[in-house]
Amino acid sequence: MNNNSVLIVEDEPRIRQFLRTALETEGFKVLEAPTVTGGLGLAGEYRPGLVVLDLGLPDADGIEFIRILRSWSDVPVLVLSARNMESDKVAALDVGADDYLAKPFGVTELLARLRALRRRREKRPTDDFAVIRFGEVVVDRANRAITRSGEVVHLTPREYHLLTVLLAQPGKILTQRQLLREVWGTGHAEDGHYIRIYIGRLRQKLETDPTHPRHLLTETGVGYRFNP
Numbered sequence: 001m002n003n004n005s006v007l008i009v010e011d012e013p014r015i016r017q018f019l020r021t022a023l024e025t026e027g028f029k030v031l032e033a034p035t036v037t038g039g040l041g042l043a044g045e046y047r048p049g050l051v052v053l054d055l056g057l058p059d060a061d062g063i064e065f066i067r068i069l070r071s072w073s074d075v076p077v078l079v080l081s082a083r084n085m086e087s088d089k090v091a092a093l094d095v096g097a098d099d100y101l102a103k104p105f106g107v108t109e110l111l112a113r114l115r116a117l118r119r120r121r122e123k124r125p126t127d128d129f130a131v132i133r134f135g136e137v138v139v140d141r142a143n144r145a146i147t148r149s150g151e152v153v154h155l156t157p158r159e160y161h162l163l164t165v166l167l168a169q170p171g172k173i174l175t176q177r178q179l180l181r182e183v184w185g186t187g188h189a190e191d192g193h194y195i196r197i198y199i200g201r202l203r204q205k206l207e208t209d210p211t212h213p214r215h216l217l218t219e220t221g222v223g224y225r226f227n228p
Contacts, residue, residue, distance in 0.1 A: 003049035003118065005029040009039035009065060010054040010080070019052060022107045023114075036060040040068055048075060049121070050114055055081040055092065063095055070096035076117040080105065086221040093175045093222065100173075120171045132167050134215050134228050137206050139167060146206075153205050158183065162198050163206075166216065166226040175223035199224060 006023050010016050011034045020030045031048055033039035036057050043051065051069070055062035066077055076098040081088065084102035092100055099113055130142040136149045144160065146153040155163065162183045166174065179195050199218070203210040217225045 005031060005046065005048040006050045006052060006114065007031045007033065007039060007042055007048040008052045009033050009057065011035065011057050022111065026111050036062070036065045039065055043069060043073065050117055051075055051077045053077055053079050055079060055083055063091060066092065066095045066097055076121055078113055078117060089222055090175050093173055094177055098172050116171060135208060148206060155205065159198055159201055163202055166224065170226050170228045173219050173223055173225045179223065
């Protein structure tokens, strides 16, 4: 895998050229494909470090690209699309996209998001990464122990499970549906109020100012994100 390479899957030649220029200036090696089929082929052959994906492609929807890609790769995917409805964002994130930027977009923000995705991939916790620190909180996963400013914090099993799911993917937006499926099971897909309640409890126990959280963040209309 080339962690400094980016695969652009976009059918508009002018946008591809614009992206190529911006990314090469940033030092990325760029691969291009105008279709889902071509993009999957390049992803399998070259194993890029990042993917920038349009959803409106001529041979299939970009959602299908993500679904197939996720069956064999965890490469970070940034969706870049003219579809800016919350339902479109949720659909892309639910199948495995890591971030979503609506067109029109600023190149500065695009590059910042790609750098963030690359950093998160490089720092992704492994199974033996037992201790996670953020703010005044220390989470010792090996011993299932949590402290804040040196004081023991008691979490219920459900609170702990929700927290560890968020911590496992720092910076990644997790939709309500993803969190419900992971923490409560497949029968609770519509029970979004569960998450709001439990996120509120976690903020009360772990955030310095629960009304202005710095680490357990809400992505309005989409889901939640852990900010280290």
